[in-house]
Structure formats: structure tokens, C-alpha cells
Amino acid sequence: MSITSAEKATQLFTTFVLDGHLFGVEVESVQEVIRYQEMTRIPLATDAVGGLINLRGQVITALDLRRRLGMPDRQEGRDPMNVVVRTEDGAVSLLVDEIGAVIETRTAQFEPPPDTVTAKAKDLIRGAYKLENTLLLALDVSRAVEV
Amino acid sequence: MNEMDEIVQEFLVESHENLDQLDQNLVALEKDPTSRDLLSSIFRTIHTIKGTSGFLAYHALEAITHVGENLLSRLRDGELVLTPELTSALLDMVDAVRGLLRSIEQDGGEGEPDHTELIERLTRLQSSTSEPRPALPADELDVEEPAPLPVAKLGEVLVSSGVVEQEDVVEAVIEQKSSGDSRPLGEILVQTGMVAQHDVDTALQAQADGKRSVADSSIRVDVSLLDALMNLVGELVLTRNQIVQHAATRDDLDLTRASQRLNLIASELQEGVMKTRMQPIDSVWQKVPRVVRDLSLSFGKKVRVEMQGRETELDRTILEATKDPLTHLVRNAVDHAIETPDARVAAGKSPEGTLLLRAYHESGQVNIEITDDGKGIDPAVIGAKAVEKGLLTPEQLGRMGPREITNLIFEAGFSTSQTVTNVSGRGVGMDVVKTNIEKIGGTIDVQSRVGHGTTFRIKIPLTLAIIPALTVTCAGDRYAIPQVSLLELVRLEGEAVQSGIEQIHGAPVYRLRGNLLPLVYLDRELAVGPGQLDRSRQTAYIVVLQAEDRQFGLVVDDVVDTEEIVVKPLSKHLKGIPCYAGATILGDGRVALILDVLALAQQANVVVVGRDRGAGAQGSAGGAASSDIETLLVVGFGAERRMAIPLAMVTRLEEFPVGSIEHAGSREVVQYRDQILPLIRLSSFLGLGYSEPATDEVLQVVVYSEDGRSVGLVVDTILDIAEQVLSSRSDFADHGLLGSAVVQEHITELLDVRQAILAADPHFYATAGV
Incomplete structure (x- = not known):
């Protein structure tokens, strides 16, 4: 992916917030972004699986990105939003805190993650785009949905 | 799709259907070589394919069907009599035709297959002079130039049903035409007293049925369209559920009425769409006779296939999924289960084995049974094999019932075939069958009696969606x-x-x-x-x-x-x-x-x-031992020991005076219901020791019978009958015991009845079978 980004000078990212950090996924892989949906929990599933949601008649698995990235759980009462991404095995929803704007990045802004990032997160974060006043962390979608 | 493609497409679909039918007809014809219906049906099919392939310029196809047709025409004219060799050649021809059709379907052309040998063989067979039989009268076999979709004329129907002679019909027709008679043929025939009115009615009905079934009442529909419809109906059902629930909370009479109507219509629609996807199981079964014929021929076995409930309907996807397991089971039965004619005769059975396929609906599920009357599955062999393969320890095996043991054949990597044949027995076998059945929400179970045969019972849901x-x-x-x-x-x-x-x-x-x-x-x-x-x-x-x-x-x-x-x-x-x-x-x-x-x-x-x-x-x-509810007969030995026998293994409780004991060899026996009942004293069998009882004492005997054979287990006292979940059984098992459990607040040992029975009568299971 970084190679394709290098060839193209710019790349659009759908951004969202997780535990105060700004994350982004390439717009091409995003099917849609929707507000909080009632979720059905799945006993016995790994804790990164948030539950099942009804997306217009389709049953879709929602993954809790905070848990996936080893972050502390969302505060009680704060409902997550859904970023629905397309994967090889159909649509999967990523649960995030808030949805941000679509941001255009330039390849020149990109830098791979420093070694100090925890292993769990480093697996899923391809690197950071150094924006003017913050860092945009690029999520590796295909890895993030491998639970 | 241009017009030509469409014609080819139609030709392919039709031919594939006809070929399946042909397989069946040929196998059936072997049993009944003079059947006029079968011969004309086969001839017609090949003739149609030949004609169309000539028209579409598929020359290889034309060449092969041409020799096939020639051979068939000699058969039909009674110049040749069907032999297994001829049938095989004809079946090979069908396969060759099928291969060509497949190639046309995939690549649009026939490819470059070499059928010279087959054509030569068919030609040679054609000229071979076998015992000729008298030709069938020409009027009985009027299929020389059949129309592609023939609708028989009333006269033909009447003649073929044998109510009137050909000449009479011809006479009537001539009269009708020459005199400009406007009356229908049937009326003329009735009035001249040649046929009865009800014969004409029946014939007219048959004629009408014939017309409708081929042309008017069915159309071909793309399966993916049906699948799409099914999905839509699924969505509709969901939406209906939502609306019905919503309407129930509102105080709106019109809405309620509309939602009830919607409810009804959606249900009917769902049922209707579901029905369109239903197919009779026969569409899978019709391949079986051919498979069985080819296999049994190559193994030198004789197998007759019987089918019951071929019209039983199943959802298409499920039907598809049963295809492979079914073929595997059929192959297994012919390959392993059914014996050679000699072995069958030696075992006192008819030289021809029977394979019975049965399908029926039961409580929303479809049952499919595949029964053979072969040698059966011997639990002893299966058990030994399982231990040898390391699937079980001997102790675990000892605790299992015969039926459980038989079901071990579904374990992964289990194959008892001594020699690997090219048909089955490659180690991937029954476990795959089981997995495939379970994938569609079904179950499979096996019951077998050594020497008598085996039944596989598959239960599958009607539909999955x-x-x-x-x-x-x-x-x-x-x-x-x-x-x-x-x-x-x-x-x-x-x-x-x-x-x-x-x-x-x-x-x-x-x-x-x-x-x-x-x-x-x-x-x-x-x-x-x-x-x-x-x-x-x-x-x-x-x-x-x-x-x-x-x-x-x-x-x-x-x-x-x-x-x-x-x-x-x-x-x-x-x-x-x-x-x-x-x-x-x-x-x-x-x-x-x-x-x-x-x-x-x-x-x-x-x-x-x-x-x-x-x-x-x-x-x-x-897991088997963990928590089954069992009804147990509790018996006592001496003052202390209690032992439990599953009530399923108790046929009767009897008392015999000690004086009635006789000896046969080293065994104790009594005469019981005109039979000799071997006895085993459980106390000595289990090494508890026993004292010789006084001669006036009465023996307490637990009798177990199966298939006319009985054994008696001698116990000291009969204590009680208890119902028990055997969840807390301990596994320290002595000789003859399965372990112990707490029954009615007493430590009670569980008797290994099978072992005890075998100690009394080593041949008990060998002849009775389980």
C-alpha cells in the first residue's frame, strides 16, 4: 500500500478518533460510515469482537478497534460509531469513538512507525502522516480485521 | 446471445436431461431386454441427438450417434438381443456423447476426441449375429421417424393401448376423410362399435397429458434467478416480521388489517418460492443404477437396486449437497458390503445382493436410507481397528456399546478395507461423508447386523434458508x-x-x-x-x-x-x-x-x-460415559456389594431351583423355554468367590435375549430398579466392570454386561449379530 501511495502523490483518508488519536483508512476501502447501531453481543467470542449489527438486512460483525489496538475501553455510556470497511470476506464494521473529516495526505508527509510503538499497535499501524497540527495514523485494514 | 447460441444451449440442456434418462433406461433394459417402451425411448433419444448434431454440424457427435442408432435399430428389430457387452458398449457411447456435449458447452467445439475404437466396437457388435428373436410387429414399434416432441394421435394412442386394431383405425380414418365426415375419430370408432366410450376418454386424457407435460406446463428457469428470488423473499419475511410487530403496538385498525394480509401473502409467497426450488430426489438417484451396474460388473458382483420414495422433494441446494455422500455410500455398499455371488450363496443368501434406497418425509425433515443386505459391519473388527489406529484405548473400547463402536467408522482416518481399491477405501471416507452431511445441518447414523446387512440413515432439513x-x-x-x-x-x-x-x-x-x-x-x-x-x-x-x-x-x-x-x-x-x-x-x-x-x-x-x-x-x-440417564437394575452380592446392570440388557428376571442345573461341557445350563440357557455365575466371573449353595436354594437369574439366543446371569439378590444420570462414574475398572457410581446413595459397580455374556456364551454376538 505504501508503494502505491508513493506513486500517487496524494491519498484520501477517512479519519476517526480512538482514545484521542487520529486514525485513518484509505477511502477506497470504506463502504460507509454510520452512527451507533444497536449491537448484539457474542458470548464466547474473542474480546476484540464487539458484536453483531444489522446493516440493512445484512448481519455484520463489528470489531472493537480499541481492544484490537490494546487501548483502554471506551467510557460507559459513550456509544461507538461504525466505519464499515470492505474485506475479502464481506463487510466488517470497525467501532471507533468519533468520525472525523476526509483528509487528503501527501506521500511526503508519511513516516513508518517508530520502534517505541507497542508491538500490538505496530502490527496494525502502517505509519503516520505528519499533518500540520497532529499525526494521522494509517490503519492497516486487512490486518485489523484479522481476528 | 444470438439465435444460434440459443439453439445450441437448448440442445445441450435437453440432451443432458435425455442422457441421464438414457443411462437409466439402458440399465433397466438389461433386466427386460424386450421392453418395447424402453427400446423406443432409447432409440428416440439417440435419434434426436443425431439429427440435431447433424444440423448443428457437430460431426464427431453425429458419427458416434449414427453407429449407436444403427445398433439400436437392430436391437429394436429383434435382429440382436441385448447382452451385457452390448449394454456396456451403449453406455460407453452415452459417456462419449456426454463428453462431447461437455466440450461443446465449455469450449463451443467438440475438441478432437478419438472415438474410432468405440465406433469400431459398436460397428462390430452391430454385425455380430447373436440369437435373433422374432421381430416385433411393426405396428407395435412405430418410432422410425418420431417428431421431436411427438404428440401421439388418438388412433395411435388407442392402438398402442391395445383396445383396437391398426386396420380398424385406418379404415375409420379413411372413411372420415373420404366422406368428409366432420365427426371426430373417437366418435366414429365408438359408433361403429370398435371401441368403448371410456377407452376413448382415457386415450383423449392421455393425449392431453402428453401435450401439456412437454409443452405448456413447464418452463426452464435459471437457478440463479430462483436463488435471487429466494433471497428477496427472505428479506420480505424479515420486513413482514418487523411490520407485524410494529402494527401490534399501534391502535390502527387499517394498519393491523393490512399487516395481517401482508403476513398471509408473504407466507404463501415464501412457500411458493420454496417450492420452485424443490426437486425430487430422483434427480440425484437416477445416476445410481448406472453406477451400481458398472461397479458390480467390475467386481463380479450381482446387485439389484431398489428405490422407494423417489418423488420425495428436497431443496435444490440440499439435494446438490447430498450427491457426493450418496454416491460414496452406494459405492461403499457395492465395493465392501455386498459379497460376491459365491460368498452370498455360501452364506445362504440369494446370489444377487440388494441395495435399497429409501426416502421419506418425517417431521419437517427428509430421511434417506441406504440399505444393503451384505455382510454387515462387525463391531469387533471396527473396535480392533480403532484401537490399532490409536483412536481409542482398549479400555475405552470396552466401555462402548456395539452401536457406538459401529459409528466409529465416521471417525477421521478410519477405513477398514484391507486392500485399497480404486473405488473406495482410501482412508478418506466416511468421515468426509459425515462432515458433508453435517454441513447442511443433517445427521447420519449407521445400523448394522453382521451377516445381514447395513443401513445408513441420513436426516436432513428440507430447506436451509x-x-x-x-x-x-x-x-x-x-x-x-x-x-x-x-x-x-x-x-x-x-x-x-x-x-x-x-x-x-x-x-x-x-x-x-x-x-x-x-x-x-x-x-x-x-x-x-x-x-x-x-x-x-x-x-x-x-x-x-x-x-x-x-x-x-x-x-x-x-x-x-x-x-x-x-x-x-x-x-x-x-x-x-x-x-x-x-x-x-x-x-x-x-x-x-x-x-x-x-x-x-x-x-x-x-x-x-x-x-x-x-x-x-x-x-x-x-464423553460417552459422562452423563447419560440410564435405568439400572441393581443386584446384590453377599452382604455388601451392589452392582448395576442397564435395564436395556435385561430381558426377564427368572428363578431356577438349583436342582435344575445341568452341565454341557464345562458350562452350567438350564432348560428354559425349550432352549438351553447357558448360565454364568457373576460372583465367580467377577472373582468375588462363591460358596456352593444348598440344593434346595433358588437361583436368581437375569436373562438377556437377542435374536433367539439367551444367556442367564446368576446374581445373589435382585435389589431394585434405579434411574440414574451416570455423571459421576469413576474409571477404576476391574475385570468385568465398567467402573462404579453412586446409585441410591450406595457405591455401586457397573457390570460390563457384554463381557459377562461373552463369558457365558462366546458365540453370542457372532451369531446373533448386533
């Missing part, structure tokens, strides 16, 4: 339980919530009409609750479920409703959790998980985990 289900709640969530496994509901209220559920060594049970029902707490199985009922609870429900041949009660918080649900698959993130069969969307739009009853029962050790490949050796037999 929409199922009736019960929704329940547990720890605040709703779950759907497929109604196929539902037996009944028990509501516990007030006092009963606490007192109704009893414990046997920590295993909860409920007395359901006097029988102990093992209980499984859903919240505990799903790890969302404590696995016992809160003291403050006012009500609780026990959902009585059937898993394989066991019943168990699933304890849930509440029962919500029954509704039709659309089964949605789970994403791969959740595939690893066996407890769920899928998910569905309920009337309020929320997602609910569908419970997999069998997996739940296995997880809770209610049913044997024999199929659990991962658990391997430990899982299977250990």
Missing part, C-alpha cells in the same frame, strides 16, 4: 433455537424454580414425567452467567431439546416467541465458536444468534463427542 425458531432470552440477550430440535417447554414458577431442579453429584436434573432430564444452563455454556438460578427468580423455563438420540433441558430466563427466521451466515471471526449455527434479524431489527443445539449438547457433554476429531481418543469414550 428460512426455518421456524423459538426465541428465548438469557442474561438479557435473545437467542433463536431451531424448532426442529424443540420437544417441549417447561415453565417453572414460584417454589418450583428452586425445588424443581435437583442435583445428582452437581449435575442438575429435572423430573419430567418421572424421567430424569439432564439440564444445561445456557448462561453457563455461553459464559455469561453463574449457571444456576437466582434465589429471587419468580419464573424460569426449561426448553426440552433433542440432540441426536438424547434429550436435555436448556434452562433459559424467558421464552419470547416462535417465528420464522432467515438464517444468515456468521463471519469468519465467529466460525470457530461451535455453539452458533448462524445469526438472524428479529422482528425489531435486532440481530440474534441462532444456537446450534447439537454443539451445545456436546459442549455440555449431553451427547457423545465421538465426532470430535480434535479431542481424539480421550474425547470420544470419556
Whole structure:
């Protein structure tokens, strides 16, 4: 992916917030972004699986990105939003805190993650785009949905 | 698609259908070589293919069907009599034609197949002079130039049904034409007294049926279109559920009325669409006679195929999925089960083996049975093999019943075939069959009697997409339980919530009409609750479920409703959790998980985990012993020892005076119902030692009979009959014992009845079979 980004000078990212950090996924892989949906929990599933949601008649698995990235759980009462991404095995929803704007990045802004990032997160974060006043962390979608 | 493509397409579809029929007809013809109907049907099919392939310039196809047609015409004219060699050649021709058609379908051309040898063979057979039989009268076999879709004329129908002579009809027709008679032929014939009115009526009916069945009443529909329709109907059913639920909360009469109507229509539509996807099982079965014929010929065996219930209908996808398992079972039966004619005669059976395929509906499921009258499956051989392969330890084997042992053939990597043949017995066998059946929500079971044959019984659901289900709640969530496994509901209220559920060594049970029902707490199985009922609870429900041949009660918080649900698959993130069969969307739009009853029962050790490949050796037999409810006969030895015998292994209790004991060889026997009943004194068999009783004493004997053979187990005293969940059995097993358990507050040993019986009569199972 970084190679394709290098060839193209710019790349659009759908951004969202997780535990105060700004994350982004390439717009091409995003099917849609929707507000909080009632979720059905799945006993016995790994804790990164948030539950099942009804997306217009389709049953879709929602993954809790905070848990996936080893972050502390969302505060009680704060409902997550859904970023629905397309994967090889159909649509999967990523649960995030808030949805941000679509941001255009330039390849020149990109830098791979420093070694100090925890292993769990480093697996899923391809690197950071150094924006003017913050860092945009690029999520590796295909890895993030491998639970 | 241009016009030519369309013609080719139609030709292909039609020809494939005809060829399947041809296979069947040829095999049937072998049994009845002079059948006029079969011969003309076969001839017509080949003739049609020949004609069309000539028209479409498929020359290889034309060449091969041409020689085939010539051969068939000599058969039809009685110049040749059908021999197995001829049948094989004709079947090979059918295969060649099929190959060419496939090639046309895939590449648009015939490819460059070499059929010279086959053509030569067919030509040679054609000129070979076998015993000719008298030609059939020409008027009986009037198929020389059949129309592609022939609708027989009334006269022909009447002649072929034998009510009138050809000449009479011709005469009548000539009269009709020459005199300009406007009356229909039938009327003329009736009036001239040549035929009765009702014969004409029947013939007219047959004629009408013929017309409708081929042209008017059916159309071809693309399967993907049906699948799409099915999905849409699924969505509609969901939406209907939502609207109906919504309407119920509103005080709007019009809305309620409309929603009721919608409810009705959606149900009917669903049923209708479901029906369009139903196909008779015959569409899979019709390949069987050919397979059996070819196989039995190559093994030098004689096998007759019988079919019952070929019209039984199944959803297309399910039907597709049963194809491979069915073929495998049929091949297995011919290859392994049915003996050679010599061996069969030696065993006192008819030289021709029988393979019976049976299908029937039963409580929303389809049962398919495949029965052979071959040599049967010997549990002893299977058991030994399982131990040899390391699937089980001998101790575990000792604890298993014959039926359980037989079912070991479904274990992965199990194949008893001594020699690997090219047909079956490659080690990937029955386990694959079982997995395939289970994939479509079915079960498979085997029953066998040594020397008498084997029956495989497959149970599969009618359809997969929409199922009736019960929704329940547990720890605040709703779950759907497929109604196929539902037996009944028990509501516990007030006092009963606490007192109704009893414990046997920590295993909860409920007395359901006097029988102990093992209980499984859903919240505990799903790890969302404590696995016992809160003291403050006012009500609780026990959902009585059937898993394989066991019943168990699933304890849930509440029962919500029954509704039709659309089964949605789970994403791969959740595939690893066996407890769920899928998910569905309920009337309020929320997602609910569908419970997999069998997996739940296995997880809770209610049913044997024999199929659990991962658990391997430990899982299977250990699970078997865990928590079955059994009715036990408790017997005593001396002052202290108590022993339990499963009531299923007790035919009668008898008393014999000691004086009546006689000896046959080294054995003690008594005369019993005109038979010699071998006795075994359990106390000595188990090494408890016994003192020679006084001659006036009476022996307490537990008699077990099977297939006319009986043995008597001598015990000291008969104590009681107890119902017991054998959940807490310990495994320190002495000779002749399966272990011990607490029965009625006493330590009680469990007798290994099979071993005891074999000690009394070593040939008991060999002849009786199990």
C-alpha cells in the first residue's frame, strides 16, 4: 500500500478518533460510515469482537478497534460509531469513538512507525502522516480485521 | 446471445436431461431386454441427438450417434438381443456423447476426441449375429421417424393401448376423410362399435397429458434467478416480521388489517418460492443404477437396486449437497458390503445382493436410507481397528456399546478395507461423508447386523434458508433455537424454580414425567452467567431439546416467541465458536444468534463427542460415559456389594431351583423355554468367590435375549430398579466392570454386561449379530 501511495502523490483518508488519536483508512476501502447501531453481543467470542449489527438486512460483525489496538475501553455510556470497511470476506464494521473529516495526505508527509510503538499497535499501524497540527495514523485494514 | 447460441444451449440442456434418462433406461433394459417402451425411448433419444448434431454440424457427435442408432435399430428389430457387452458398449457411447456435449458447452467445439475404437466396437457388435428373436410387429414399434416432441394421435394412442386394431383405425380414418365426415375419430370408432366410450376418454386424457407435460406446463428457469428470488423473499419475511410487530403496538385498525394480509401473502409467497426450488430426489438417484451396474460388473458382483420414495422433494441446494455422500455410500455398499455371488450363496443368501434406497418425509425433515443386505459391519473388527489406529484405548473400547463402536467408522482416518481399491477405501471416507452431511445441518447414523446387512440413515432439513425458531432470552440477550430440535417447554414458577431442579453429584436434573432430564444452563455454556438460578427468580423455563438420540433441558430466563427466521451466515471471526449455527434479524431489527443445539449438547457433554476429531481418543469414550440417564437394575452380592446392570440388557428376571442345573461341557445350563440357557455365575466371573449353595436354594437369574439366543446371569439378590444420570462414574475398572457410581446413595459397580455374556456364551454376538 505504501508503494502505491508513493506513486500517487496524494491519498484520501477517512479519519476517526480512538482514545484521542487520529486514525485513518484509505477511502477506497470504506463502504460507509454510520452512527451507533444497536449491537448484539457474542458470548464466547474473542474480546476484540464487539458484536453483531444489522446493516440493512445484512448481519455484520463489528470489531472493537480499541481492544484490537490494546487501548483502554471506551467510557460507559459513550456509544461507538461504525466505519464499515470492505474485506475479502464481506463487510466488517470497525467501532471507533468519533468520525472525523476526509483528509487528503501527501506521500511526503508519511513516516513508518517508530520502534517505541507497542508491538500490538505496530502490527496494525502502517505509519503516520505528519499533518500540520497532529499525526494521522494509517490503519492497516486487512490486518485489523484479522481476528 | 444470438439465435444460434440459443439453439445450441437448448440442445445441450435437453440432451443432458435425455442422457441421464438414457443411462437409466439402458440399465433397466438389461433386466427386460424386450421392453418395447424402453427400446423406443432409447432409440428416440439417440435419434434426436443425431439429427440435431447433424444440423448443428457437430460431426464427431453425429458419427458416434449414427453407429449407436444403427445398433439400436437392430436391437429394436429383434435382429440382436441385448447382452451385457452390448449394454456396456451403449453406455460407453452415452459417456462419449456426454463428453462431447461437455466440450461443446465449455469450449463451443467438440475438441478432437478419438472415438474410432468405440465406433469400431459398436460397428462390430452391430454385425455380430447373436440369437435373433422374432421381430416385433411393426405396428407395435412405430418410432422410425418420431417428431421431436411427438404428440401421439388418438388412433395411435388407442392402438398402442391395445383396445383396437391398426386396420380398424385406418379404415375409420379413411372413411372420415373420404366422406368428409366432420365427426371426430373417437366418435366414429365408438359408433361403429370398435371401441368403448371410456377407452376413448382415457386415450383423449392421455393425449392431453402428453401435450401439456412437454409443452405448456413447464418452463426452464435459471437457478440463479430462483436463488435471487429466494433471497428477496427472505428479506420480505424479515420486513413482514418487523411490520407485524410494529402494527401490534399501534391502535390502527387499517394498519393491523393490512399487516395481517401482508403476513398471509408473504407466507404463501415464501412457500411458493420454496417450492420452485424443490426437486425430487430422483434427480440425484437416477445416476445410481448406472453406477451400481458398472461397479458390480467390475467386481463380479450381482446387485439389484431398489428405490422407494423417489418423488420425495428436497431443496435444490440440499439435494446438490447430498450427491457426493450418496454416491460414496452406494459405492461403499457395492465395493465392501455386498459379497460376491459365491460368498452370498455360501452364506445362504440369494446370489444377487440388494441395495435399497429409501426416502421419506418425517417431521419437517427428509430421511434417506441406504440399505444393503451384505455382510454387515462387525463391531469387533471396527473396535480392533480403532484401537490399532490409536483412536481409542482398549479400555475405552470396552466401555462402548456395539452401536457406538459401529459409528466409529465416521471417525477421521478410519477405513477398514484391507486392500485399497480404486473405488473406495482410501482412508478418506466416511468421515468426509459425515462432515458433508453435517454441513447442511443433517445427521447420519449407521445400523448394522453382521451377516445381514447395513443401513445408513441420513436426516436432513428440507430447506436451509428460512426455518421456524423459538426465541428465548438469557442474561438479557435473545437467542433463536431451531424448532426442529424443540420437544417441549417447561415453565417453572414460584417454589418450583428452586425445588424443581435437583442435583445428582452437581449435575442438575429435572423430573419430567418421572424421567430424569439432564439440564444445561445456557448462561453457563455461553459464559455469561453463574449457571444456576437466582434465589429471587419468580419464573424460569426449561426448553426440552433433542440432540441426536438424547434429550436435555436448556434452562433459559424467558421464552419470547416462535417465528420464522432467515438464517444468515456468521463471519469468519465467529466460525470457530461451535455453539452458533448462524445469526438472524428479529422482528425489531435486532440481530440474534441462532444456537446450534447439537454443539451445545456436546459442549455440555449431553451427547457423545465421538465426532470430535480434535479431542481424539480421550474425547470420544470419556464423553460417552459422562452423563447419560440410564435405568439400572441393581443386584446384590453377599452382604455388601451392589452392582448395576442397564435395564436395556435385561430381558426377564427368572428363578431356577438349583436342582435344575445341568452341565454341557464345562458350562452350567438350564432348560428354559425349550432352549438351553447357558448360565454364568457373576460372583465367580467377577472373582468375588462363591460358596456352593444348598440344593434346595433358588437361583436368581437375569436373562438377556437377542435374536433367539439367551444367556442367564446368576446374581445373589435382585435389589431394585434405579434411574440414574451416570455423571459421576469413576474409571477404576476391574475385570468385568465398567467402573462404579453412586446409585441410591450406595457405591455401586457397573457390570460390563457384554463381557459377562461373552463369558457365558462366546458365540453370542457372532451369531446373533448386533
